[in-house]
Amino acid sequence: MFDSMNYKLFIDGTWRPGGSGTDLALVNPATEQEFGRVAVASAPDLDDALRSAQMALLRWCNTPAKERGALLVRAARILRGNIDAAAAALSREQGKTLAEARGEYARAVETLEWNGTHAEELSAPFPIDANRMIVPEAIGVVGAFTPWNYPAVLNARKLAAPIAAGCPVILKGAEETPSPGVYIVAALEEAGIPPGVVNLVFGDPPMISEHLLGSPVVRVLSFTGSTPVGKQLAKIAATNLQRCVLELGGHSPVVVFEDTDISKAVSAIAEYKFECAGQSCNAPSRILVARPIYEEFLARLVQWARKIKVGMPDDPETDMGPMANARRIEAMARLTKDAVDRGARIETGGKRIDRLGFYWAPTILSNVNTESDVLREEPFGPILTVAPFNTIEEAIEEANATEYGLASYVFSDSPDIQKRMIRGLSAGAISVNHLKGVSADAPNAGIKQSGYGYEGGAEGMRIFQNLKLVNGANAVAVEMRSPIA
Numbered sequence: 001m002f003d004s005m006n007y008k009l010f011i012d013g014t015w016r017p018g019g020s021g022t023d024l025a026l027v028n029p030a031t032e033q034e035f036g037r038v039a040v041a042s043a044p045d046l047d048d049a050l051r052s053a054q055m056a057l058l059r060w061c062n063t064p065a066k067e068r069g070a071l072l073v074r075a076a077r078i079l080r081g082n083i084d085a086a087a088a089a090l091s092r093e094q095g096k097t098l099a100e101a102r103g104e105y106a107r108a109v110e111t112l113e114w115n116g117t118h119a120e121e122l123s124a125p126f127p128i129d130a131n132r133m134i135v136p137e138a139i140g141v142v143g144a145f146t147p148w149n150y151p152a153v154l155n156a157r158k159l160a161a162p163i164a165a166g167c168p169v170i171l172k173g174a175e176e177t178p179s180p181g182v183y184i185v186a187a188l189e190e191a192g193i194p195p196g197v198v199n200l201v202f203g204d205p206p207m208i209s210e211h212l213l214g215s216p217v218v219r220v221l222s223f224t225g226s227t228p229v230g231k232q233l234a235k236i237a238a239t240n241l242q243r244c245v246l247e248l249g250g251h252s253p254v255v256v257f258e259d260t261d262i263s264k265a266v267s268a269i270a271e272y273k274f275e276c277a278g279q280s281c282n283a284p285s286r287i288l289v290a291r292p293i294y295e296e297f298l299a300r301l302v303q304w305a306r307k308i309k310v311g312m313p314d315d316p317e318t319d320m321g322p323m324a325n326a327r328r329i330e331a332m333a334r335l336t337k338d339a340v341d342r343g344a345r346i347e348t349g350g351k352r353i354d355r356l357g358f359y360w361a362p363t364i365l366s367n368v369n370t371e372s373d374v375l376r377e378e379p380f381g382p383i384l385t386v387a388p389f390n391t392i393e394e395a396i397e398e399a400n401a402t403e404y405g406l407a408s409y410v411f412s413d414s415p416d417i418q419k420r421m422i423r424g425l426s427a428g429a430i431s432v433n434h435l436k437g438v439s440a441d442a443p444n445a446g447i448k449q450s451g452y453g454y455e456g457g458a459e460g461m462r463i464f465q466n467l468k469l470v471n472g473a474n475a476v477a478v479e480m481r482s483p484i485a
Contacts, residue, residue: 005036005089007046007178010185011197013157018203025176027220029322030312030357030443040180041203044172044282045212053141053168054217061138065123068164072116074191075184076109082183083109089179091313095322095358096276101152107300107437108156108184119164122461131472136465137347139243140219143212145233146181147225148174148324149279149380153437154224155181159188159198159453160440167220170199172208176325180201202326203212206257209233218353219398220464223247224332225434226378226450227404232472237454244465245453245463246448250406253399255382255389255421258413260433262297262421265411270304272435274362276383279452284435285379287386289393294388297464299368301386302347305362310353322358323381332360332381339385342369348380359368370401378404386422392417396424405448409435 005026008015017023019042026036043050052281060068089099091122096104125135126331143440144158162169165269173181185200213236221237222232229250234244256265289297312423313321323329329352336350350361359484363383368375389395399408410425412418418432428446438444443459445452454460 005289007036007038007202009041010189010198011045011049011180011199012199013189015122018042020203024202026093026176026178027325028092029324032356032358038175038202041201041208043207043211045201046208046356047202049149049170050212050215050217052143052196052199054453056168056194057138057141059194060168060197063166065120065164065166065233067242068166069116071191071193072119072160072164075187075193076112076116078190079105079112079184079187080109082095082187085292085355086152086179086183087275088314089183090177090290093177093179094148094151094276095313096122097318098316098323100275100321100394103143104150104152105439108152108180110152111182111440112157112160115160115164118445118458118461123165123459123465125470126470132203133261133470135468135470136462137468139466140167141217142167142220142464143172143209143218143242144169144222145172145209145225146174148177149276149281151177152180153185154411157440157460158222158224159161159184161463162220162222163188163197163463165461168197168199170201170212170218172201172205172212175202175205178202182452205216207338210236213237213240213242217244220245222455227451228233230451234472243453243463246446247281247444247453247455248406248449248451249285249404250450251286251375251378251402251404252282252284252407252409252427252448253288253425254409254411254435255285255399256287256289256297257397257410257414257417258292259417260411261415262293262300264328266297266300266304268407268433269413270308273384274305274308274320274382277320277328277360279328279380281378281380282429282437285384286375286399287384288389288398289386291388291390291450294386298364298386300363301384305348305364305384308362310359318364320382324358324361326358329358329360330382332363332379335377335379335381335383336363336365339365339368339372342372342373343383344368347386378401387480394422396421400424403449406432406444406450407422408419417449439472472473
């Protein structure tokens with residue numbers, strides 16, 4: 001698995017170094033110091049993973065769904081027992097606070113448990129009418145790709161649903177945050193997952209994606225990451241007509257109406273926004289505030305942001321840790337400068353904190369020109385823009401004025417306003433008077449440039465199944481088995 005933070009690949013039931021003979025450095029974003037290494041997969045390693053997954057497919061898809069589910073529940077219990085060590089490793093790699101890392105692992109455990117608990121139910125044949133039925137079957141091997149920002153919950157999501165559905169998975173974890181993939185796969189291994197049902201690789205992302213998706217063995221692409229990369233992978237997947245589940249970028253608006261409780265809205269928005277230093281595709285990035293309360297709202301938000309304690313992620317007093325890497329610091333500097341050059345006002349923050357580590361001050365921008373880059377591309381960091389609106393029509397237009405459609409948030413106590421905003425906002429998920437991460441029991445998907453295909457809930461498992469229509473099935477009473485060979 002790992003030795004002194006030297007992480008290996010997991011292929012065909014065995015932990016092993018990369019065949020390339022090279023590895024990558026792990027850098028602590030709080031100190032900018034190297035502290036470990038992660039193995040790099042070679043093309044022969046990937047061929048072994050493909051071969052292993054293909055050989056495991058027939059056995060795993062014909063394993064009773066109840067047994068598949070029970071294994072996931074066992075793995076969840078094992079992972080729960082390792083949360084403290086796993087959270088410490090994640091915090092060291094990614095920079096999020098220990099409390100945030102523990103909370104993320106709790107969601108990962110929930111994801112394994114939910115899919116395990118519902119594996120039998122969602123794999124069972126079900127009738128359409130007296131003479132027709134649907135028989136769910138595992139679609140085949142899944143190629144899954146995860147980013148570095150929420151690797152515990154995203155790795156769990158990429159593994160739990162397909163495993164429950166009967167599909168082996170080749171998981172390409174994030175090289176900058178490898179430990180969550182290792183801890184979750186190790187829990188599955190201890191729970192008794194057969195060789196080949198899960199394979200874990202790290203390395204050169206373009207090479208790995210092209211190699212795996214270039215193989216007809218892979219039948220589903222599951223990817224979370226940026227929109228440009230998602231589009232590139234979808235193009236590759238089109239060659240073999242691989243089914244795609246793409247959770248891509250976001251640029252989430254929050255619309256705050258005059259009738260809301262300003263204090264509650266400010267605290268809810270700030271707490272959710274600055275979690276993980278704002279490096280979340282669901283995090284709010286644009287706040288639109290009814291003009292009569294705009295000045296008061298802005299003042300309270302700025303006051304809140306200035307009270308955020310930025311520091312070492314293992315300090316229990318820290319509210320926000322560093323950003324994950326130097327690339328994100330460079331992006332924050334570029335977006336802030338562009339906005340200011342176009343007339344924006346920095347209400348607070350707006351600069352890198354002068355200390356060792358990738359720290360950026362919580363930043364509030366007002367008077368932002370609509371042509372500014374920060375309103376056009378996903379900021380993915382601790383930057384919030386705030387602007388007033390006059391009418392509900394104007395609010396809807398401004399909220400939808402982006403190519404993304406992942407999440408939107410509304411604060412209002414008026415049922416009429418809530419209904420109009422739910423109908424008017426273009427997003428896969430809309431939250432009213434609160435902000436919350438995606439739970440395991442509900443389907444989640446973006447629209448427009450935020451992707452397609454569902455993760456979570458029954459729909460998130462169905463994406464890994466073929467739903468075979470059987471006519472004249474009223475007499476069928478035997479357990480169905482998959483014919484996949």
